[in-house]
Amino acid sequence: MPNRLQNETSPYLLQHAHNPVDWYPWGDEALAVARTEQKPILVSIGYAACHWCHVMERESFENPSVAATMNKHFINIKIDREERPDLDHIYMDAVQSMTGSGGWPLNVFLTPEGKPFYGGTYFPPQAAFNRPSWSDVLAGVANAWRERREDISQQAENLTQHLQQSSNFGGKSDFPFFHEDLVHQMATELLKTADKIEGGFGRAPKFPQTNSIAYLLRYGHIYNDQDAIKQALLSLDKMIEGGIYDQIGGGLARYSTDNEWLVPHFEKMLYDQALFIAVLADAFQLTQKPVYREVIIQTMDFLQRELMSPEAAFYAALDADSEGEEGKFYVWEKGEIEEVLGEDAPIAIDRFGITADGNWEGINILTRSMNLHWLSLKYEMDESVMEEKLIEITARLIARRAGRVRPGLDDKQILSWNALMNIACSKAFAATGIEEYRDLAVRNMNWMLAVFTRPDGGLYHTYKAGIAKFPGFLDDYAYLVQALIYIQEITGDHDYLDRAAKLTGRVIDDFGEEGNQLFYYTFKEQGDVVVRKREIYDGAQPSGNAVMVLNLYYLGVVFDKPQWQQQSAEMLETIGKTIVRYPGSFGFWAIELFRKVRGCAEIVVVGPQADALRSEILANFIPFRILQSATHENNAYPLLRKKPSEPDTLIYVCQNYSCSQPVASVGEMLLQL
Numbered sequence: 039m040p041n042r043l044q045n046e047t048s049p050y051l052l053q054h055a056h057n058p059v060d061w062y063p064w065g066d067e068a069l070a071v072a073r074t075e076q077k078p079i080l081v082s083i084g085y086a087a088c089h090w091c092h093v094m095e096r097e098s099f100e101n102p103s104v105a106a107t108m109n110k111h112f113i114n115i116k117i118d119r120e121e122r123p124d125l126d127h128i129y130m131d132a133v134q135s136m137t138g139s140g141g142w143p144l145n146v147f148l149t150p151e152g153k154p155f156y157g158g159t160y161f162p163p164q165a166a167f168n169r170p171s172w173s174d175v176l177a178g179v180a181n182a183w184r185e186r187r188e189d190i191s192q193q194a195e196n197l198t199q200h201l202q203q204s205s206n207f208g209g210k211s212d213f214p215f216f217h218e219d220l221v222h223q224m225a226t227e228l229l230k231t232a233d234k235i236e237g238g239f240g241r242a243p244k245f246p247q248t249n250s251i252a253y254l255l256r257y258g259h260i261y262n263d264q265d266a267i268k269q270a271l272l273s274l275d276k277m278i279e280g281g282i283y284d285q286i287g288g289g290l291a292r293y294s295t296d297n298e299w300l301v302p303h304f305e306k307m308l309y310d311q312a313l314f315i316a317v318l319a320d321a322f323q324l325t326q327k328p329v330y331r332e333v334i335i336q337t338m339d340f341l342q343r344e345l346m347s348p349e350a351a352f353y354a355a356l357d358a359d360s361e362g363e364e365g366k367f368y369v370w371e372k373g374e375i376e377e378v379l380g381e382d383a384p385i386a387i388d389r390f391g392i393t394a395d396g397n398w399e400g401i402n403i404l405t406r407s408m409n410l411h412w413l414s415l416k417y418e419m420d421e422s423v424m425e426e427k428l429i430e431i432t433a434r435l436i437a438r439r440a441g442r443v444r445p446g447l448d449d450k451q452i453l454s455w456n457a458l459m460n461i462a463c464s465k466a467f468a469a470t471g472i473e474e475y476r477d478l479a480v481r482n483m484n485w486m487l488a489v490f491t492r493p494d495g496g497l498y499h500t501y502k503a504g505i506a507k508f509p510g511f512l513d514d515y516a517y518l519v520q521a522l523i524y525i526q527e528i529t530g531d532h533d534y535l536d537r538a539a540k541l542t543g544r545v546i547d548d549f550g551e552e553g554n555q556l557f558y559y560t561f562k563e564q565g566d567v568v569v570r571k572r573e574i575y576d577g578a579q580p581s582g583n584a585v586m587v588l589n590l591y592y593l594g595v596v597f598d599k600p601q602w603q604q605q606s607a608e609m610l611e612t613i614g615k616t617i618v619r620y621p622g623s624f625g626f627w628a629i630e631l632f633r634k635v636r637g638c639a640e641i642v643v644v645g646p647q648a649d650a651l652r653s654e655i656l657a658n659f660i661p662f663r664i665l666q667s668a669t670h671e672n673n674a675y676p677l678l679r680k681k682p683s684e685p686d687t688l689i690y691v692c693q694n695y696s697c698s699q700p701v702a703s704v705g706e707m708l709l710q711l
Contacts, residue, residue, distance in 0.1 A: 039056075040055045040056050041054075041055060041056070041057060041059065041060055041061045042060075042061060042062050042063065043055040043061050043063060043116060044056075046063055047450065047500075047502040047503050047505055047507075048086075048118040048120075048121050048450060048500075048502070049086045049446070049447075049448045049449060049450060050084060050085050050086040050088075050091075050116075050118040050120075050448065051063060051116055051118055053086065053092075053095070054095065054099065054116050057095065057099045057100055057105065058099075058100070058101075058102045058105035058106075058109075059099050059105040059108050059109065059114050060105075060108075060109045060114060061114050061115070061116045062113065062114065062115050062116070063115070063116065063117075064081075064115050064117050064122060064125060064566070065566075066566075068113055068115050069150075069152065069566070071113055072113040072150040073150045073151070075113070075150075076150055077111065077112055077113050077150065078111070078112055078113070078147050078148065078149060078150070078155075078179065078180075078183045079112065079113045079114075079115060079147065079148040079149070079150065079152065080108060080112040080113070080114045080115065080145065080146075080147055080148075081115045081117060081125075081129060081144075081145070081146050081147075081148060082099075082114070082115070082116055082117070082143060082144070082145050083116075083117045083118075083119050083125070083126050083129065083130075083142065083143065083144040083145075083146075084117075084118070084119065084142045084143040084144070085118060085119050085120050085142060085355070085448070086118070086120075086354070086355060086357060086446060086448035087292075087305035087306075087307065087354075087355040087356060087357045087358055087445075087446070087448055088142045088143065088305070088358075089303070089305070089358045089359055089364050090141075090142065090143060090159075090160045091142055091143040092359055093160070094143050094160055094161070094172070097162065097163040097172075098161070098163055098172045101163070104163075104172065104173060104176075107173065107176050107177070107180075108176060111176065111179075111180040111183075112147075112176075112179075112180075113150075119142065119144070120354055120355075120448075120450070120452055120500075121450070121499070121500050121507075121508060122508065123511060123513070123559075124511060124559055124560045124564070124567055124571070125567065126144070127559065127571055127573060128154075128201060128567060128568065128569055128571060129144060129146045129148075129154055129157065130144055131201055131204065131571075132146060132154035132157060132197055132201060133146055133154075133157040133158060133159070135197065135200060135201070135204075136154075136156065136157060136197070137157070137158060139159070140159065141159045141160075142159065143159060143160055144157070144159060145157055145158055145159065145161065145175075146158075147179050148194070149190070149191060149194045151194075151568070152566075152568045153191075153194035153195060153197070153198045153568055154194060154197055154198070155190050155191075155193050155194040155197065156179055156182075158175070161175055198568055198569060201568075201569045201571070202569045205569065205570070205571040205572050206572075207556050207572050207574055207612065207613060213610075213611040213612070213614035213615055216607075216610075216614075216631075216634050216635045217635065218635055218636075220614075220618050220631060220635060221257065221631075221632050221635050221636065223618050224253065224257075224617070224618055224621040224628050224631070224632070225253070225254065225257045225263070225266055227618075227619070227620070227621050227622070228250050228253060228254060228621050228622060229254075229265065229266065229269060231622055232269045232273075233297065234269070234272075236276050236297050236298050236299065237269070237272040237273035237274070237275065237276035237277065237299070238273050238276065238277075238297075238299070239273075239622055240622075241297060242294065242295060242296050242297045243293050243294060243295050243296075243303075244282075244293060244294045244296075244297065244299065245292075245293045245578070246277060246282075246290065246293070246310065246313070246314060247273075247622065247625065248313040248314060248316070248317040248625075249313075249576055249580065249625025249626045249628070249629065250621070250622055250625045250628075251270045251273050251274060251317050252270075252316075252317050252320055252625070252629060253621065253625060253628050253629050253632065254266040254267065254269055254270035255267065255270045255317070255320050255321060255324055255659075255661075256320075256629065256632060256661040256662075257632070258270065259324055259659060259661060260636065260661065267324070270321070271321060271325065271327075274317070274318065274321055274330070275329075276298075276299050277290070277299055278329065278333055278406060279299070279405060279406040279407075280294065280298065280299025280300055280405055280406075281294070281299060281300045281301055281302055281397075281398075281403035281404065281405050282294045282299045282300075282302040283299075283333070283406075284306075284340070284368065284404075285390055285404040285405065285406055286404060286432045286435045286436055286439070287340050287344075287368075287436060287439070288333075288336035288337045288338075288339055288340030288341075289306050289311055289337055289340040289341070289344075290306070290310050290311060290314045290337070291303060291304050291305065291306060291310075291358075292304075292305045292306070292307055292310060292358075300397065300398065300403060300405065301398050301403060302365075302403075303358055303364075304358040304359075304364055304365040304367075304368055304445075305355060305356065305357060305358035305445075306345075306355060306356040307354070307355045307455075307578075308341075308345060308352050308353065308354055308355060308452075308455045308456075308458075308459060309454075309455045309458050309459075309578065309579050310578070311337055311340075311341055311345070311459070311462070312455070312458035312459040312461065312462040313458065313462075313579070314337065315334055315337055315338065315462040315465065315466055316461060316462050316465045318330045318333055318334050318337075318469075319334060319462075319465040319466055319468065319469035319470075320465075320469075320659060322334065322469045322470070323468075323469050323657065323658060323659035324659040331469070331470055334466050334469065334470060335470070335472070338463075338466055338475065341459070342478075344356065344447075345447075347449075347451070349481075349485050350478060350481035350482045350485055351451045351456065351482065351485050351486075351489075351501070352451065352455065352456050352459045352482070353447060353448060353449045353450070353451060354448040354449070354450050354451065354452055354455060355447075355448040356445045356446070356447055356448075357445040357446035357447070357448070358445065359445060359446070360442070360443045360444060360445045360446075361443050365403070366442075366443075367439065367442050367443070367444060367445050368403070368404075368439075369396075369398070369401045369402060369403055369404075370390075370392065370401065370402045370404065370435075371396070371401060371402065372387065372392050372393065372394050372396075372402065374438070375387060375390075375392055375435075378434055378435060378438045379431060379434060379435075382427065382430075382431055385413065385417060385424075385427060385428070385431060386431050386435070388407065388408045388413060388416065389406070389407065389408055389413060389428065389431075390402070390404040390405060390406070390407060391404070391405045391406075391407030391408075392404070410424055410425060410428070413428075449502065450500050450501070450502040451489075451500065451501045451502065452499065452500055453486060453490045453497060453498065453499055453500070453501075453510060453514040453517075453518060454499075454511070454513040454514045454516075454517045454518075454579070456482060456486055457486065457514070457517035457518040457520070457521040458517050458521075458579065459482070460479055460482050460483055460486070460521040460524075460525065461517070461520060461521050461524050463475045463476070463478050463479035463482065464476070464479050464521070464524040464525050464527065464528045465524065467479065467528050467656075468527075468528060468656035468657065469656075469657065471653060471657060476528050476529065479524075479525050479528065480525065480529065483521065483522070483525055483534070486518065486521075487537070489501050489506055490506055490510070490514075490518075492506075492509075492510075495540070495544065496509065496510060496544060496548070496561070497509075497510030497514050497515060497518065497541075498510055498514075499511060499514055509560075509561055509563075509564060510561070511559055511560060511561075511582070512545070512549050512557050512558065512559050512560075512573070512582035512583070512586075513559075513579065513582040513585075515541055515544065515545045515549070515582070516545070516582040516583075516585035516586045516589060517580075517582070517585060518541060519538045519541050519542055519545070519585075519586075519589045519593075520585055520588065520589055522534040522535065522537055522538035522541075523535070523538055523589065523592055523593070526538075526666075527652075527656065527665045527666075528652075528653075528656060530648060530649060530652060530666075530667045530668060530669075532666075532668075532672070532674070532675060535593070535596055535597075535675070538589070538593060539593050539596075539597055542586075542589055542590065542593055542602070545557060545586065546605075548561040548562050548563075549561055549562070555605055555608040555609045555611075555612050556572050556574065556583050556609060556612060556613075557572065557582065557583055557586060558570050558571065558572055559571050559572065559573045559582065574613060574624075574627075575623055575624065576623065576624050576625045576626045576627060580625075580626035581624075581626060581627065583609060584624070584626040584627040584630060585626065586606075586609070587606050587609050587610060587627070587630040588606075588630055588633070590602040590603065590605050590606035590609075591603055591606040591607075591630075591633070591634075591638070592664055594606065595638075595640060595664055595677070596664065596666065596675060596676070596677060597675070597676070598676040606630075606634075607634060610627070610630060610631055610634055613627070614631065617631050618631070632662075633661075633662045636662055637662065637693050637694045638662040638663060638664060638693065639660065639662065639663040639664070639691055639692070639693040639711055640663070640664045640677060640690075640691070640692040640693065641655060641660075641663050641664065641665045641666075641689065641690070641691055641707070642665075642666050642667070642677050642678060642681060642689070642690040642691075642692075643655065643665075643666075643667040643668075643687065643688075643689050643690075644667070644668050644669075644670070644671060644678065644681040644682070644687065644688060644690070645669065645684075645686055645687025645688055646669055646687055647687035648667040648668060648669050648687055649667070649669070651667070651687055651689060651704060652665070652667040654704045655689070655704055655707070658704070658708065660711065663711075664677075666678060686702055687702065688700040688701065688702060689701050689702070689703075689704070689706075689707045691707055691710045691711065693711075698710040
């Protein structure tokens with residue numbers, strides 16, 4: 039018999055709708071029952087693509103006797119962390135404070151008032167891995183609540199106060215001034231942690247850390263530091279060559295479990311693809327290496343084939359598992375390769391590093407073991423002929439793989455993740471010039487503005503099955519504003535800037551606080567959270583606060599709003615010392631601090647050939663710039679005023695409070711930067 043989750047739209051919650059656990063979704067009903075019955079609340083948080091979430095469901099939540107214990111002693115609430123990242127942040131911080139670590143599934147026990155007092159991540163059905171069994175945890179918490187409720191309530195109160203205090207970033211700054219040494223210090227810190235052999239930063243598990251790569255590309259370009267560029271490109275190359283990248287289908291897995299990028303955690307998240315494409319666009323603009331363009335195209339093809347709806351909306355994720363096994367959809371036996379490809383099999387075996395024994399648990403994760411040049415030499419083919427052969431081989435393998443049981447699709451659409459993907463489309467167009475990507479950015483933006491805009495002008499967070507729900511979080515607003523900025527750059531449509539400015543004003547009003555430069559994660563009327571947090575770390579996605587640093591600066595210049603530019607600078611000042619000390623954890627912040635120190639070029643193109651010159655400008659790697667274009671003078675925007683459009687199309691460059699003589703070609707413009 040289904041439980042209350044049957045009426046939800048989240049694929050993750052629907053996965054649990056037939057558990058014998060009497061699950062509630064988070065909401066007034068569950069919280070009211072907990073207060074009425076004075077039972078502790080068990081909150082279990084996960085997401086549809088989470089492997090260990092599925093494991094714990096099979097082992098415990100589908101077990102009738104375990105479910106009976108949960109139903110007797112607790113009010114049980116299931117949360118999709120992607121629908122309610124605000125609750126996930128709060129209770130993840132609580133568990134990390136209690137245990138020193140966190141992850142998903144996240145299981146946390148609350149008082150009837152929603153205050154946390156105990157929790158952990160995965161618990162096995164029997165005690166193992168130095169973890170108590172889930173049944174023992176349930177019994178222990180139920181007993182403690184019955185016999186030591188007053189102590190637990192005090193513990194919960196203390197922990198909640200700690201969570202509140204730990205979010206008190208902002209206020210008075212102790213950052214004295216911006217200077218160039220900071221930029222060098224951040225590069226030095228990143229290179230200290232860099233793996234000089236296998237790329238990336240730190241040891242396994244290895245995450246893409248695309249913001250750190252983007253920082254080093256900018257640093258290396260501006261200061262002609264070849265070590266920084268080499269490390270950034272090594273990181274990209276090793277990921278592209280490794281098992282973390284889907285060699286035949288395109289797309290990046292969540293992270294690698296080893297130092298060599300061979301064995302991924304096979305789930306594919308939309309935001310990882312977006313951030314990967316964006317940094318690949320930087321790398322291609324800087325180096326013009328064909329491989330980066332190739333991978334942009336292959337990953338964009340994957341997204342349009344497997345993660346995009348007919349309305350040009352992007353779905354959230356693909357599961358790591360299929361048929362109950364992680365990675366089964368993606369791995370290959372040598373014999374199957376030979377069966378599918380026949381006489382072409384040896385080329386695929388060399389290309390993808392395939393062996394009879396396999397490279398992981400007796401089977402093969404495909405890697406890019408031999409590049410095009412060496413394959414061509416070995417098989418005595420021209421590179422162009424070999425390239426066509428590899429395209430044909432890949433198509434045949436994709437067709438074979440399509441007959442397998444596919445991983446689960448989390449088909450909800452999240453505003454912040456779609457906005458990141460929209461930025462990626464804009465950057466992919468800028469780097470490659472492929473018109474399809476600009477058209478896709480426009481279609482996706484029109485869809486986002488249509489379905490996520492609330493009647494009061496605010497934003498929703500998620501959308502599925504015709505229903506938009508949950509008030510938008512800071513990331514939703516910040517990422518959408520930035521997407522509007524970038525789509526204006528590639529289209530020249532200033533209406534996008536006007537929309538970005540309106541949403542920025544909304545962020546200031548609904549997420550800001552007098553006397554503090556940083557923004558809350560939840561808007562001011564969000565009433566169902568025990569603490570209101572400010573999120574500053576750049577984790578798997580950039581901090582909404584860091585993104586607002588760029589938005590406020592950019593729009594402050596475009597609309598001549600000095601107060602916005604000042605707030606942008608003050609946000610950097612507030613946590614400046616932390617950014618410099620830990621740039622790997624504050625990668626997007628580090629880029630914006632770099633921008634503040636180095637300065638930002640204001641590039642304006644006006645005249646009948648503005649569209650063509652704009653695209654030519656966009657193809658270049660110009661790390662810090664504001665770009666506006668118009669076919670005629672436009673007095674509505676300060677940067678476009680008093681810039682005549684007849685008879686020639688001219689490019690105007692201003693930076694560091696001075697302007698250069700207008701020029702007619704992009705080549706001349708680049709000399710002015």
